[in-house]
Amino acid sequence: MSQPYEESQLYRIRHSAAHVMAQAMLERFPEAHIAIGPPIEDGFYYDFDLPRPIQEEDLAWVEGRMKEIVKGDHPFSVREVEVSEALDLFRDQPYKVELINDLVHGRTDENGKEIAAPASKLTIYTQDTFTDLCRGPHVASTKDINPDALSITFKPPAGAYWRGDEKRPMLTRIYGTAWETPEQLADYLHRLEEAKRRDHRYLGEKLDLFILDPLVGKGLPLWLPKGAILRDTLERWLRQLLLDSGYEPVVTPHIGSIELYKTSGHYPYYKDTQYAPIDVDGELFLLKPMNCPHHIMIYKSELRSFRDLPVRYAEYGTVYRYEKSGQLHGLTRVRGFTQDDAHLFVTPEQLESEYISTVKLAQYVMGTLGMTDFRARVGIRDPKSDKFIGDDALWETATKAIINACEQLGLDYTVEEGEAAFYGPKLDLVFHDVLKREWQLGTVQVDPNLPERFELEYVDSDGQRKRPVMIHRALFGSVERFIGIMIEHFGGAFPTWLAPVQAVLIPIADRHIEYLQGVVAKMRARGLRVEVDTSNNRMGAKIAMAREQQVPYMLIAGDRDVAAEAVSVRLRTDEDRGQMPLEDAIAHIVKVVESHALDL
């Protein structure tokens, strides 16, 4: 288990399967050019430059042919060749020639990564009739690939730029998946199904949470009442938490003068993702792409004493960013979104402890929601890039403060170069969702640069004017994205305190409706969100529908319950709690809601 993926048998199987796919593809498309085909998580792919678009029939044929080749028991043989021989071997394959030249001239490897030294020898692997430039490793023989644990038709073909560069040709990428046993393949396909069932776009519609309407505009979600109450509940909770933690709410407008963003330095960095400026009487305004400059101006509105610090301003700030149409995706990638944004202005001495308590707050918030599968990523600047402003000393102390905080918090963190914000280094909490995709949610950033640019000051105890440090932080990141991820995390079965409908009251016959309407009044008076199902369905159908909607509690009432001032309690988990006195049932649900419990 501790063996790295790259050294595992599964990795070899997938790498070898990619070669088998390339062989079959070249049989189907003899004039195709082949690019690269590495193993990836859960499978492999190979990129091709094809003479025509690939059809489903082609994929089916190639998959069938792959299984034949695999059964053929062809050994994978490796041979070391001179550069000249390699160039000759692959003279009809321009992508391979480019790879060879980059390797021998010591520029980059097949992944586009820089390499330390030029390669003097190259290796080629051959199975059956197919030879590929490859560093290996491979399985001994094609028979080590289980034909019943192999599929390339499970996923549609995709476009991919040669070497990931949007200026280079668009190739056709064919994904495959391969496992050691058919059971593992079935398991994987089942996982994909499960991910589909949890997809927030599917659940968003099924649970009436939000819609995206082309007439409104793409990437601009509309929150339906049920989605809005969930969002509002989440926002109110965090707002109160922030008030309790010494934050002050502020409110800022949706557009701002372009001069503001030129001063902050945002303008050149965000140019590509901004909407065109709005001309108002000859003055240019931008739809707000971020909130920080506005909060800075609030800080600047009066002279600050060291006694005032830390100043903590929080806002649900809606920002607008132009995203290319192809990358819009449900709630997780939109063009107008709301950050749970806050900016803390602290003295250099306060930085570390304030930073630590901010990260702790983020951990508390995620812990309460039961979303705890995180990794910590420290993003520092890439010294070779010009994407980062400010001088080295400021960056160094800011970066040190973050690393120190991580150490003190005992976080398991990685440091990644080039991942910083343009104004300072940051710690991102990267969440792993059910598909094992990574999402940056919370971020806590140290910014020594904007205080410089805006000439922020405070008067210290010695009467001297000094420069504060800023912390930019968001715990959810984007409320839209966060809720999208939350929908998938819970599969729509939200903790009771967040569930749009917390209980459905189900009468067994119409004569029980009146009793349940009394129950509704009582529960609503306790702040619960409940509904009576007065539809003309049988009880079984009402239960099925409440289950579909993932309503946590179903309170059923018939003659026996009315007579006993009780309800029969059933949970969305199918657990039957039996008859409970009405007051007990209500008290239990109120307790679950107020404690933000994850269990019912």
Add this chain to the structure above:
RNA sequence: GCCAUUGUAGCUCAGGGGCAGAGCAUUCCCUUGGUAAGGGAAAGGUCAUGGGUUCAAAUCCCAUCAAUGGCUCCA
């Protein structure tokens, strides 16, 4: 934005040059049923939009718009 695919009722989808279809949802009627969907009827459509080919287009062709899977980028 780029490559590929798709767009038919509110939703999920069938149909594929010659009368517009089903299930669920909606409305109404019957049924009043004790823990995963009782029965019947009605209503619902410029087949994404615009142009073209044809005696005839939802169906074939072109363009546009949107969605989906990827790539690149990102909260």
